[in-house]
Amino acid sequence: MGLFELLQLLIIGLYLVGTVLFLVGTAAANPRLRRLAGILAVAGFALHTVDIALVFVQERGVALNASGTYLSILAWSILVIYFFFWWRFRLEFMALTVLPLALLFFLTSMTFSGIRVVMPKQLTMLFFGLHIGTLVLALGVLVMGFGAALAFLHYNKKIKTKAGLRSLGKDTPSLSIFDRVNHMVVAIGFPLYTLGLFSSFVWYWIAPGKMFVWDVMKISSLAVWGAFAFLFHQRMLLGWKGRKPAILMIIVFAAMVVSLLHHTITFRQMP
Structure with missing residues (x-):
């Protein structure tokens, strides 16, 4: 498994664990779990940003011709918008839909990009x-x-x-x-x-x-x-x-x- 594939798995793992922790933290009224979920989401977003940058560096103009790239950017953009609303209005509850959707779009982008990790x-x-x-x-x-x-x-x-x-x-x-x-x-x-x-x-x-x-x-x-x-x-x-x-x-x-x-x-x- 190469570094690029490992990066993909780390992003998926951070988004997935962040989603689960936020759900559990909300259900249990536990602000610590919600904060931890937010930290994991930010870490996943940072790696996601690196991932998109690497795609454009490696594939250059060809990246824009792949539908998987657009889906990955869509997932990334959803999080950007969420972070803005969280910073401006403290709408933390929106993570209930934002994190799962970001994870879903990112996973779907992997399918369209043809990247496969043999496990x-x-x-x-x-x-x-x-x-x-x-x-x-x-x-x-x-x-x-x-x-x-x-x-x-x-x-x-x-x-x-x-x-x-x-x-x-x-x-x-x-x-x-x-x-x-x-x-x-x-x-x-x-x-x-x-x-x-x-x-x-x-x-x-x-x-x-x-x-x-x-x-x-x-x-x-x-x-x-x-x-x-x-x-x-x-x-x-x-x-x-x-x-x-x-x-x-x-x-x-x-x-x-x-x-x-x-x-x-x-x-x-x-x-």
Whole structure:
């Protein structure tokens, strides 16, 4: 592995770890983890700047003819804009979308540039195992959130009517408990789903014989991630409670189930 390929891996690693730490730090309300995530993002951005400079030095004018270069510059530009807004308005929460998107565009730029890093099979399988394991855990956590959301909406409707209120037993849990479960599911499930989704992109890039290609599976997974990211932002940073996050939790769960079913059918049809 050459220095240029090693630089690519370092950038991916810094962006990936920074993304995970920021998600965990936000979910756990831990400013130290968020600061560490910011430091890693800045370090990744610095190496990314060096990477773009090396591409232009080595390939000169030819670099502008490669679509991968434009995607890499796009990822770099997203971070430049984010750092400006963070410096000007202290909009730290925007890192929830900026870091994963920068990582995604950078990984995609590697695919279009034709750069391939041959890794040992055991190492690539670690990323695949991480992808499967975290998605399974995320879905398991979402099942709890789905049940809590249905219960919240059901009992909330009963409480609003006198007849329904009389039918409630003494052992019926309070709505705040269901809402608290919803909060915990969002705090745990979104970082798990993010880690599972983006580890698959890393696996596609480093696994021998694998080529990253946009298809319905990846687009639908990103759509689910976008809806989950919105719920995470509204719930964790803006303090959403009650009916709205419960409804959105049901939508995210249903979308994830449909996406996974589509993946299963597609894999069965593949030769």
